[in-house]
Amino acid sequence: MNNVKNFNLQKRQLCDIQGRLFELALKNGYDCPAFIKTFMNSHSAIALDDTYDRLQWAGEEYILEELNEESGGLKKAGETYSIEVMYWAGYLYRYWHYYTNESSKEIYKIADAKTINECWLGFHTLDIEMAIDDLKELYMQKQEEKALSL
Numbered sequence: 001m002n003n004v005k006n007f008n009l010q011k012r013q014l015c016d017i018q019g020r021l022f023e024l025a026l027k028n029g030y031d032c033p034a035f036i037k038t039f040m041n042s043h044s045a046i047a048l049d050d051t052y053d054r055l056q057w058a059g060e061e062y063i064l065e066e067l068n069e070e071s072g073g074l075k076k077a078g079e080t081y082s083i084e085v086m087y088w089a090g091y092l093y094r095y096w097h098y099y100t101n102e103s104s105k106e107i108y109k110i111a112d113a114k115t116i117n118e119c120w121l122g123f124h125t126l127d128i129e130m131a132i133d134d135l136k137e138l139y140m141q142k143q144e145e146k147a148l149s150l
Contacts (some may be wrong), residue, residue, distance in 0.1 A: 007098060014056055015094040018048065021060035022090030023083055028064070031078030036089060036113035038071050045104035049097055081117050088124050089116045096132050110139040 025035040039045055044067045047055040055063060068074050081089075096107050111119075115135065123131040 011095075011098050014048065015091045015098075017056075017060055017063075018094040019087040019089075019091035021063050022086040024060050024064055025074070026080060026083055026086045029076050031075040032081040032086060033079050033113035033117075034075040036116070037108065038074060039067055040093065040104045040108035042067055042104075043070055048094065049103050081113075084124070085117055085120045088120060089113070092116070092128060092131065095128050099129055099132055111135045 021039075022036070025039075026032060044055060044063055048063075050056075055066065058066075093104060093107055096102065096111075097104060100107075102110075115138070119131075119135065119138070123134060126134070
């Protein structure tokens with residue numbers, strides 16, 4: 001794990017921007033699980049994972065436009081999550097990257113949109129690092145269950 005003492009104001013602001021980006025996707029009527037999957041596997045997410053990229057300071061509206069263009073049009077309607085779940089998911093995913101140095105794509109494989117939505121109620125009040133550790137533990141348990149069922 002990275003030394004979280006290096007979790008400075010800039011990184012907190014990027015977590016907040018990503019949280020607001022996820023809220024904005026909901027407010028714009030996008031399918032929440034589809035948006036999260038598209039974002040976490042996008043060039044936009046790679047740019048935010050980078051040490052420095054211009055996209056990091058472009059703001060959530062611009063990032064959403066970039067993602068919509070990159071994906072050939074984000075899916076409208078469909079399944080929605082609460083605004084609290086969306087903000088927490090965005091913030092958590094970005095914090096997770098800083099905490100473990102895993103890429104957004106790797107993080108999504110461990111905790112997809114469905115998992116985040118299902119775990120929100122029990123996890124959102126935890127210390128964010130504890131929530132991340134618990135999500136990683138859940139993933140490991142699922143992998144062990146799959147291996148045992150083969």
